[in-house]
Amino acid sequence: MTLFAVSSAGIFPLFHTGRPWLAYWLLPYPNTMNVWPQFRSPLVWDVFAVSTYATVSLLFWFVGLIPDLATLRDRSQSKAGQIIYGMLAMGWRGSSRHWHRYETAYLLLAGLATPLVVSVHTVVSFDFAVSIMPGWHTTIFPPYFVAGAIYSGFAMVLTLAIPIRAIYKLEDFITMRHLQNMAKVMLVTGLIVAYGYMTEAFIAWYSADKYEGFVPLNRLTGPYFLAYWSLIFCNVAIPQLLWLKRVRMNVPMLFIISIIVNVGMWLERFVIIVTSLHRDFLPSSWGNYSPTFWDWSTYIGTIGLFLSLLFLFLRFLPMISIFEMRTMLPEAKVDEEAL
Amino acid sequence: MKTSPAVYGVLAEFEDPTSLVSAAHQAHEAGYRRMDAYSPFPIEELHEAIGAHHTRLPLIVLIGGLCGCIGGFALQYWASTIAYPINVAGKPLNSWPAFIPVTFECTILVAALSAVLGMLALNGLPQPYHPVFNVPRFALASRNRFFLCIESRDPQFDLESTRKFLETLNPREVTTVSD
Numbered sequence: 001m002t003l004f005a006v007s008s009a010g011i012f013p014l015f016h017t018g019r020p021w022l023a024y025w026l027l028p029y030p031n032t033m034n035v036w037p038q039f040r041s042p043l044v045w046d047v048f049a050v051s052t053y054a055t056v057s058l059l060f061w062f063v064g065l066i067p068d069l070a071t072l073r074d075r076s077q078s079k080a081g082q083i084i085y086g087m088l089a090m091g092w093r094g095s096s097r098h099w100h101r102y103e104t105a106y107l108l109l110a111g112l113a114t115p116l117v118v119s120v121h122t123v124v125s126f127d128f129a130v131s132i133m134p135g136w137h138t139t140i141f142p143p144y145f146v147a148g149a150i151y152s153g154f155a156m157v158l159t160l161a162i163p164i165r166a167i168y169k170l171e172d173f174i175t176m177r178h179l180q181n182m183a184k185v186m187l188v189t190g191l192i193v194a195y196g197y198m199t200e201a202f203i204a205w206y207s208a209d210k211y212e213g214f215v216p217l218n219r220l221t222g223p224y225f226l227a228y229w230s231l232i233f234c235n236v237a238i239p240q241l242l243w244l245k246r247v248r249m250n251v252p253m254l255f256i257i258s259i260i261v262n263v264g265m266w267l268e269r270f271v272i273i274v275t276s277l278h279r280d281f282l283p284s285s286w287g288n289y290s291p292t293f294w295d296w297s298t299y300i301g302t303i304g305l306f307l308s309l310l311f312l313f314l315r316f317l318p319m320i321s322i323f324e325m326r327t328m329l330p331e332a333k334v335d336e337e338a339l
Numbered sequence: 340m341k342t343s344p345a346v347y348g349v350l351a352e353f354e355d356p357t358s359l360v361s362a363a364h365q366a367h368e369a370g371y372r373r374m375d376a377y378s379p380f381p382i383e384e385l386h387e388a389i390g391a392h393h394t395r396l397p398l399i400v401l402i403g404g405l406c407g408c409i410g411g412f413a414l415q416y417w418a419s420t421i422a423y424p425i426n427v428a429g430k431p432l433n434s435w436p437a438f439i440p441v442t443f444e445c446t447i448l449v450a451a452l453s454a455v456l457g458m459l460a461l462n463g464l465p466q467p468y469h470p471v472f473n474v475p476r477f478a479l480a481s482r483n484r485f486f487l488c489i490e491s492r493d494p495q496f497d498l499e500s501t502r503k504f505l506e507t508l509n510p511r512e513v514t515t516v517s518d
Contacts, residue, residue, distance in 0.1 A: 028418060036418035038425065040437040048444040056451045063455055067481070071379070074478040090465035093472070094480045096363075098462045099381040101394045105458035108400050112451050119447075123440055326380040333356070 042126040049123035056116055060109050066092050066102070067323040121149040128272065135215035135276035138203055144196035151189035151235075152265035154182050158258035160310070162251060164319070173320050176249065183248040186261065190239040193268075197236070211281060219275050223288060228271050234264025347470035347518040348374075348490040349501050350477070351510035356382050359485035362508040363388035366489060369504060373493035377471065377486040396457055403453025404446050411445025412438055470518050488516065 026047045028037050037044045069089035076082045092098070125145035128136040158179070165174045201216040219228040238260050241247045248254065274289050291299075313319070353359040356378065363376050367390050376385050412435075419425075420432040459465070471477050471488060480486050487510075489501050498515065505513045 028414060034423070036423040039415040039419055039441060040427070040434055042440075045440040045444075048441045052444040052448045055448060059451055059455045063458075067380075071481040074481045090459070091467055091469060092464065092481075093469055093477075094377045094379055095462075096376040096378065096382065096385040096389060097391050098464075099378070100386040100391065101396055101458050101461050103381050104394050104396045105454045108397065108454045109451055112447050112454070116447050119440070119443060123444075126440070323380045 042123065042130045045123045046127055049120045053116055053120040056109070056113055060113055063102075063106060063109060064321060065317060066090065067094065068318045068321060070094065071322055072318070117149070118146055121145045133276045133280055134209070134211040135200075135204070135272070137212075138200060140196055140199045140203065144193065144199075147189045147192035147196065148265060148268065151186060151193050152262060154186045154189065155258040155261035155265070158182055158186075158254055159262060162255045162258070164314070166251075168319075170320070173325065179251065179254060180248045183242050183254055183257075186258075187239060187242040190235060190242075190261070194236045197232070214279065215276065218279060219271060222275065223278075224271065224275050227267050228275070231264055231267040231271055234260045235268060238264075345518050346491050346498060347473075347516040348488045348496070349498070349505055350471065350474055350486055350488045350514045350516050351505040351508060352476060352479075352512045352514070353485040353487070353510055356385075356485055358509060359487060360384045360388050362487050362505075362510070365508055366487065366504075370495050371489050371493050371501075373490040373496070375488050375490070377477075377480040377488070379481050379483060379485075394461065396454065396461060399457040400450050400454045403457070404450035407449025408442055408446040410449070411442040414445075415441055470516050473517055474514050476512070476514070484511075491518075 026037060026044065037047075066089060069085050070092035073082060073085040073089045076085055122142040122145065125141035129138060129141040131137060161174055161182075162179070165171060204212045204216045207213070219225070238257060241253070241257060247257075278289055279286055351362065353362060359376055359378065360382065363374075363385060366374055367388060372390065374389055376382075376389055378385065415438040416433060416435075419434070419438075424432050426432070471480075471486070476484070477486065487505070487508075489496060489505065491498075493501075495501075502513055502515070
C-alpha cells in the first residue's frame with residue numbers, strides 16, 4: 001500500500017515543480033552547469049526523505065516476497081508463470097543457512113524502516129515548519145504530522161482491508177482482534193492529532209503575534225470555516241465512537257469511520273495549506289482558492305493509479321505472506337522432547 | 340572423494356520439522372559437516388543443528404550505514420562549501436545542522452541496501468541453477484516437505500554408506516542428487 005501511495009503521491013510535487021521533465025535537477029549529480037542543490041532547503045531534504053522511503057519500502061516488500069515467489073514458482077502450472085516467478089525468486093531454495101541470513105536481514109530492515117517512517121513525515125512537516133508563514137512556522141509540526149500519518153495510515157489500511165477481507169473470505173487471517181487493535185491505534189493517534197490542533201491554537205494565541213493569532217480565528221470563522229469544522233467533526237468528534245467496544249466490534253461501522261477519518265485527514269491538509277496561504281503577511285498576496293477541474297482530475301487520477309496497482313498486486317502476488325502464516329501453525333513448531 | 344564427481348549429494352525427505360531437526364542433529368553427531376537442510380519456512384533450531392556459523396550480515400549493515408552517513412555528509416559539505424558556495428546572509432558555508440536530515444536519510448538508505456544486497460550476496464543469490472532442483476520432489480521444499488542434503492564434498496561422504504545412514508533416520512524417501 002505504501003509503495004502504491006508513494007508512487008501516486010509523487011505525482012503532485014513532480015507537477016508542482018512546474019517543469020516535471022527537469023525534476024532530476026533536484027538530485028545532486030555532476031552537471032555541465034556546475035550547479036549543486038541547496039542542501040539547506042527542506043525541499044531538497046524532502047527529495048532525499050521520500051526517495052529513501054520509497055526505496056526502502058520497495059526493498060522491504062520485495063525481500064518479504066522472495067520465499068513466497070519460490071512457492072509460486074514451484075506451484076505454477078504455466079510455463080510463463082514458472083519463468084517469471086522463477087526469475088523473481090532468484091533461485092530461492094529454502095536452505096537453512098539462507099533462512100538464517102534472510103531473517104537477520106528482514107529484522108534489520110524492519111528496524112531501519114521504523115525510524116524512516118518517523119523521519120519521512122518529519123521532513124514533510126519541515127517543508128512547512130521551516131518557512132515563516134503564519135500557521136506553519138511551529139515546532140509542533142513534526143510530531144503532529146507523524147501522528148497524523150499513522151492515524152490516516154491505519155484508517156486507510158482499514159478502508160482497504162475490510163472489503164478485501166470480506167470479498168476473499170480472509171476472516172481467519174485478518175481477525176476481529178486485528179481490526180480491534182487497528183481501531184485502538186486510530187483512537188490513540190486521533191487523540192494526539194486533536195492535541196496537535198489545540199496546541200496550534202494555543203501557541204498562536206500565546207505567541208502574541210497578530211499574524212499567528214489571526215490564523216486560528218480565520219480558520220474558525222473565515223471563508224474556509226466549513227472545511228475546518230468538517231475537519232474537527234471527521235478527525236476529532238467521530239473517532240470518539242471508537243471508545244465503545246460495540247463500535248470496534250462492528251465491521252461496517254469501522255469501515256464507515258475509517259472513510260470519515262480519511263476524508264478528515266484530506267481536509268486537514270487542505271486547511272493547513274489553503275488557510276495559511278490565502279492570508280499571509282502582504283495584502284497583495286491575499287486571495288481565495290478553490291480547486292479547479294484540473295486539480296480534481298489530478299486527484300481522482302492518482303486514486304485510480306493507486307487502485308490499479310493495488311488490484312494488480314492482489315491478482316498476481318500473495319497479499320498475505322505465505323511463509324509467515326506457515327510459521328504460525330502448530331505443526332511448524334519443533335517438538336523439543338523429540339530431539 | 341570416493342564417488343564420481345557427477346553426484347552432488349544424497350537428499351532425504353521428511354514429513355515434519357521435528358524429524359528434520361532431529362535428523363540434522365544426528366547427521367552432525369555422526370560427523371557430517373558439508374550438508375544443508377531445506378524447509379518451506381524458517382526453523383530456528385535447524386541452523387544450529389547443521390552446525391552453521393553466525394552470519395556476518397549485521398557487521399556489513401553497520402559498515403554500510405557508516406559509509407552512508409559519512410558519504411552523505413561529505414557530499415553536502417563538498418557541494419555547499421567547495422563546489423558551489425552560496426553566501427546566504429553571511430551565514431557559515433558549512434551550516435552542518437541543516438545537513439543532518441539528508442545525512443540521516445543517506446545512512447538509512449545505504450544500510451538498507453547493504454542489508455538486502457549483503458543477504459543476497461552471502462546467500463549466493465540470484466543463482467539460476469542448483470543441483471537440488473534436479474530432484475523433482477524438491478519442488479515441495481517451498482510448500483510442505485523438509486529436506487536434508489549431505490553433500491559429496493564432505494570428507495566422510497560415501498554414496499552407499501551415507502545413503503544407508505540417512506535411511507536409518509526415518510525419512511519418507513532418500514534420493515541421490517546428480518550434479
